[in-house]
Amino acid sequence: MAGNRDYINRRIHSLLGVIPIGIFLIQHLTVNFFATRGPEAFNNAAHFMESLPYRYVLEIFIIFLPILFHGIYGVYIAFTARHNVSNFGYFRNWMFMLQRYTGIITLVFIAWHVWETRIAIGLGWAELNYQLMESILTEPFFFWFYVIGVISTTFHFANGLWSFCVSWGLTITPRSQRFVTYATIIVFLAISYVGVRTLFTFAYGG
Amino acid sequence: MSENKTVTFIIERQDSPETAPYEEKFEIPYRENMNVISALMEVRRNPVNANGEKTTPVFWDMNCLEEVCGACSMVINGKPRQSCTALVDQLEQPIRLAPMKTFPVTRDLAVDRSRMFDSLKRVKAWIPIDGTYDLGPGPRMAESKRQWAYELSKCMTCGVCLEACPNVNDKSDFIGPAAMSQVRLFNSHPTGEMNKSERLQTVMGDGGIMGCGNAQNCVQSCPKGIPLTTSLASVFRDTAIESFKSFFGSDQKL
Ligand code: HEM
Ligand code: SF4
Ligand code: FES
Numbered sequence: 001m002a003g004n005r006d007y008i009n010r011r012i013h014s015l016l017g018v019i020p021i022g023i024f025l026i027q028h029l030t031v032n033f034f035a036t037r038g039p040e041a042f043n044n045a046a047h048f049m050e051s052l053p054y055r056y057v058l059e060i061f062i063i064f065l066p067i068l069f070h071g072i073y074g075v076y077i078a079f080t081a082r083h084n085v086s087n088f089g090y091f092r093n094w095m096f097m098l099q100r101y102t103g104i105i106t107l108v109f110i111a112w113h114v115w116e117t118r119i120a121i122g123l124g125w126a127e128l129n130y131q132l133m134e135s136i137l138t139e140p141f142f143f144w145f146y147v148i149g150v151i152s153t154t155f156h157f158a159n160g161l162w163s164f165c166v167s168w169g170l171t172i173t174p175r176s177q178r179f180v181t182y183a184t185i186i187v188f189l190a191i192s193y194v195g196v197r198t199l200f201t202f203a204y205g206g
Numbered sequence: 207m208s209e210n211k212t213v214t215f216i217i218e219r220q221d222s223p224e225t226a227p228y229e230e231k232f233e234i235p236y237r238e239n240m241n242v243i244s245a246l247m248e249v250r251r252n253p254v255n256a257n258g259e260k261t262t263p264v265f266w267d268m269n270c271l272e273e274v275c276g277a278c279s280m281v282i283n284g285k286p287r288q289s290c291t292a293l294v295d296q297l298e299q300p301i302r303l304a305p306m307k308t309f310p311v312t313r314d315l316a317v318d319r320s321r322m323f324d325s326l327k328r329v330k331a332w333i334p335i336d337g338t339y340d341l342g343p344g345p346r347m348a349e350s351k352r353q354w355a356y357e358l359s360k361c362m363t364c365g366v367c368l369e370a371c372p373n374v375n376d377k378s379d380f381i382g383p384a385a386m387s388q389v390r391l392f393n394s395h396p397t398g399e400m401n402k403s404e405r406l407q408t409v410m411g412d413g414g415i416m417g418c419g420n421a422q423n424c425v426q427s428c429p430k431g432i433p434l435t436t437s438l439a440s441v442f443r444d445t446a447i448e449s450f451k452s453f454f455g456s457d458q459k460l
Contacts, residue, residue: 082420166435
């Protein structure tokens, strides 16, 4: 037997965080970054993504179901911890707690974001273009909601990469784990820049 | 040295496993180089609390008095550690003592660590050599391996790493870092390795390795300096390979 149900769920949860969700995240932020080249560049990129063949299959199996599984199982994992950073204020213990908090924040953010973009578009309430995001992000409340949501997601992904490397036994020695800590800090800063820079473009123009 | 210098202790007490815990304060006459256990012995000799009222002596567990048995572990100023090596001079006052709540409290500062021994039994933390006839000498172990395996063998099942772990609690069945490190220890032994797959399959079940969330408090807290997070990551790797082999098959199995 290849482990029991709990074991397999945890392995799937961990894998999905990187493949495909993490890869999708990077792709998503990159395509959105076209906004920094002007509304037309963004619209072209967005419409290219929209016109991909068998788009619904891609959306369901690469985005929707993986996030649903990872998110729901993630909430369960998050609530089985009893945080103790007040007595054990070590760096990794903080990261452990933030991984769980950012998971919950990310879930709320993604739910809202998908509702007001993908679902609204699907129901014909909105059209996918630069103006849609511009009208959302020029509202100060939603601008900050998006900034927090994006940084929460990038943190969760970057720190998740670190724990992914441990959970699959790639990094065993303290030295390799420390090295990956530095690498994931760089990943965090880089993709946060990409995400937040895009938000600023939508909110304040070029 | 002043005659009447005292040390203040605030102790979380509990009369029986079923009753509610309460705090009691003690002023204990200071002696040079005293440790937490010698202070507790003082309370036992003269069970009077800080209000001058007579009380029951505080109960705790101990054995070796040199940090090798693990029996005297308790939470001292918020951190789980051995009371026999906790020197009063190095602690901030008032010194707060509490039982390790990860385990059932039997009385006052004494806890029942049976769950750890049950876990060791579950993961077969031993080398099975008993048979109906003499099996002869086993294979030899490389010296380089023996050296790191020896570090893992220092575990005294004290429970400090379980107490420090945010994932070992009443909401989770994770058996904790200590047993995982023992899986690595016995899997690394040339004879113990014969049961490697069985041990890995066990920790791929309930309460096993997937309970670890990499908070890494264990390695910061272990009094024996055992590289627990290295062991955990190693068991993560071995179980990943084991699942791959048991699903896709391997040249080692039918
Ligand atoms: C864009 C969305 C997300 C991405 C890219 C992502 C990515 C990741 C990655 C790469 C990991 C590391 C896996 C491992 O430790 O082996 C992870 C872990 C985790 N994720 Fe997510 N995640 C996302 C959304 C969520 C959501 C919505 C939740 C819900 C609460 C969540 C909860 C968790 C938890 C609790 C862990 C820790 C698992 C552990 O350490 O055992 N994640 N995530
Ligand atoms: S691994 Fe260290 S902290 Fe954990 S039980 Fe063994 S000796 Fe105690
Ligand atoms: S009495 Fe044995 S470790 Fe303290």
